[in-house]
Amino acid sequence: MLAGLVLVTGILAAPHTCGRPCQIAIAAEGITVVESKASHSFAQQVTFTLQATSDAEITKVYLFFRATGEERTEAAAVTIESGPRIEARHVHELRRAPLPPFATVTFWWRIEDSAGASVTTETQQFQYTDNRFPWEQLSANGLTVHWIDGEGDPIFGQAALDIVQASVEEIHAELGGTVPESIHVYIYDTQPNLDGAMVLTGREWVSGQAHPELGVVLVAIPSEAGYTSRMERYIPHEITHLLVYQAVAPISYRYVPEWLDEGLATAHERLPTPEYAMAIEEAHAQGQLLPLKDLCVPFSPDPHTAFLAYAQSSSVVQFIRERYGAQGIRALIGAYADGASCGGGVQGALHVSLNGLETAWRASLEPQAPWRALVDQVGIWVGLWLLSLLVAVPMIGRLRRR
Numbered sequence: 001m002l003a004g005l006v007l008v009t010g011i012l013a014a015p016h017t018c019g020r021p022c023q024i025a026i027a028a029e030g031i032t033v034v035e036s037k038a039s040h041s042f043a044q045q046v047t048f049t050l051q052a053t054s055d056a057e058i059t060k061v062y063l064f065f066r067a068t069g070e071e072r073t074e075a076a077a078v079t080i081e082s083g084p085r086i087e088a089r090h091v092h093e094l095r096r097a098p099l100p101p102f103a104t105v106t107f108w109w110r111i112e113d114s115a116g117a118s119v120t121t122e123t124q125q126f127q128y129t130d131n132r133f134p135w136e137q138l139s140a141n142g143l144t145v146h147w148i149d150g151e152g153d154p155i156f157g158q159a160a161l162d163i164v165q166a167s168v169e170e171i172h173a174e175l176g177g178t179v180p181e182s183i184h185v186y187i188y189d190t191q192p193n194l195d196g197a198m199v200l201t202g203r204e205w206v207s208g209q210a211h212p213e214l215g216v217v218l219v220a221i222p223s224e225a226g227y228t229s230r231m232e233r234y235i236p237h238e239i240t241h242l243l244v245y246q247a248v249a250p251i252s253y254r255y256v257p258e259w260l261d262e263g264l265a266t267a268h269e270r271l272p273t274p275e276y277a278m279a280i281e282e283a284h285a286q287g288q289l290l291p292l293k294d295l296c297v298p299f300s301p302d303p304h305t306a307f308l309a310y311a312q313s314s315s316v317v318q319f320i321r322e323r324y325g326a327q328g329i330r331a332l333i334g335a336y337a338d339g340a341s342c343g344g345g346v347q348g349a350l351h352v353s354l355n356g357l358e359t360a361w362r363a364s365l366e367p368q369a370p371w372r373a374l375v376d377q378v379g380i381w382v383g384l385w386l387l388s389l390l391v392a393v394p395m396i397g398r399l400r401r402r
Contacts (some may be wrong), residue, residue, distance in 0.1 A: 030055040031111050031119045038065075038107055042130045043094050043200030048107060050078075050088040056115035061088045065107035067099045067128065069213035082114075101197060102186065102216045103128050130186070130197050140165065142182045151189035152223035160187060160221075160231055163270070167236040168243070171268055174326050175333060177247030185217045185235060194220040212245030212253065232270035240265035248337040257342045259295035260332060263313030267321075276311035283308055284365050292316065292358040296342035319361045324350055 034051040048063055059082050066073040074097075078088045088109075099105060106125050112118040129135070134149040138157040145160040164185055172179055188194035197218075217238040221230045244261055245253045266276070283289045290305070290312055299309040320328050331349035343354035350357060 030115065030117050031058070031113060033109070033111070033119070033121055036109060036121060036124060038105070038124070038126050040094075040126070040128060040131065042101075042128075042132050043098070043197070045094055046092040046099070046105070046128075048090045048092070050109055050111075051086070052088075052111050053085045054111075054113040054115075054117065055084070056113040056117065057082045057084055058086045058111060058113045060110075060112040061086065062110040063088075063090050063107065064110070065092075065105055067103040067105045069100050069103055098200075099128050100214060101128065101130065102184065102218070103214050132197075133193075135186070142180075143168065143185075144182065145185045145187065147187040147223070148189050148193075152187070152227075156223050156227065159228055160185065160235065163228075163231050163235050164239065167239045167268065167270070171236070171240050171243045171264075174268075174329055175243050175247045175264075176330050177243065177333070180215045180242065180246055183215050183217070183239065183242060185219070185239075188218065188220045189222055191220040194218060212242050213250060215242060217242065229271050233273070234269075236268045236270050237265040240268045244333070247333050252337045252339055255336045255339050255341075255345070256333075257296040257336070257345070258298055259292060259309075259313040259316060260336070262299070262310055263315075263317035264329070266310050266314035267317045273311075275307075276314055279308050279311045280315055280365065283312075284362075289362065292354055292361075293342070315365075316357070316361050319364055320350070320357075323360070 031052060031054045034053060036048075036050050038046060038048045040046040046065075048065070050061065050063075052058060052061075058080065061078040061080050063076045063078055064073055074092070076090050076092075078090045080086045080088050104125050105128050106123050108123045109121045110118065111121075135146045136149050136152070136157060137144055137146045138154070138161050139145075140161060143161065143164050145157055145164060147157055147160070164183065168179060168183065188197070217235065219231075219234040219238065221227055221234065241261060244256060244264060248256055266273075280289070288308075290309055292312075295309055295313060299306045317329075320332070324331075328350055332345055335345035335349040340348055346352065346354045346357050352360070
């Protein structure tokens, strides 16, 4: 998804995507663009260069660029030596002004000469990837997995792609909405390498994270024995965030409570975390469950509290699924898409207050008496047996009277 761009007067064409430095040739009003390109060194700098000619002296060059997900268009007046042929170069220091990792960056130029002619070039694009590493990739149906060359083989890549495809289908079936045209999953070989990428771009990191506005998931999964299990846990979790974002639309994603967003993501992990149930049982027994209203906002950075928050969120979502079904989940998504508050969304979608939902969920955690569990299991059969007695007793009475 690329935000709208404001262009100065001139020629505008469809964006031209370049995986490597691009060369274009445009002529307008005596000005000819010979070459325009961009290259980057991840977390260090982006270098934009331009070559252009004109019948008159070229006197001014401006550069504009914008990364997907950013609200602001960067602009720079590029210093040049005036003349009928110029070479312009602008270096954007990423350590001073980072770009979102793995974003699509769109850029264009405006050129003016002494005769009053001007031209705005067609827009071009490049992917701001972590080019500290060489990447392999595998794609299908708009879904692409990337892994570091030499840190996995095609079997590794196919396993990841299969999980991505299955996850998208399953999560979309519950949430509804639309699926992004493309989803990219980047798999780092180690957590330190992934953490390093985030530190270099001025971002904090956990085990994985989705950039919903970019359609990108980043995870750390070594290609050692057991990698499939880690894929089944991390990849569906992060893809859920992408599809929740898509379902509520970008402008409303901020209204989605953390307990719902993380609860759905955790509940969709294809390999459950048994420690979550243990954490809830222990906190419940000790009277230390977290209030649901406290989980409307980002979770505490304290590891123990955060772990319990994830566990409770997943449990609450499972409870909503069981009591209200998929329509309850979709109703919540719809309410928050309309900008509802944390409690207002629950009231509007489930017709119960946030406190009421929490009370019902907590009650579901109470151990059932043995007789109650038996009734729950065989209740329908007992009911049928009693119904048969109600029918049979009058018939027996009539037979005796005969």
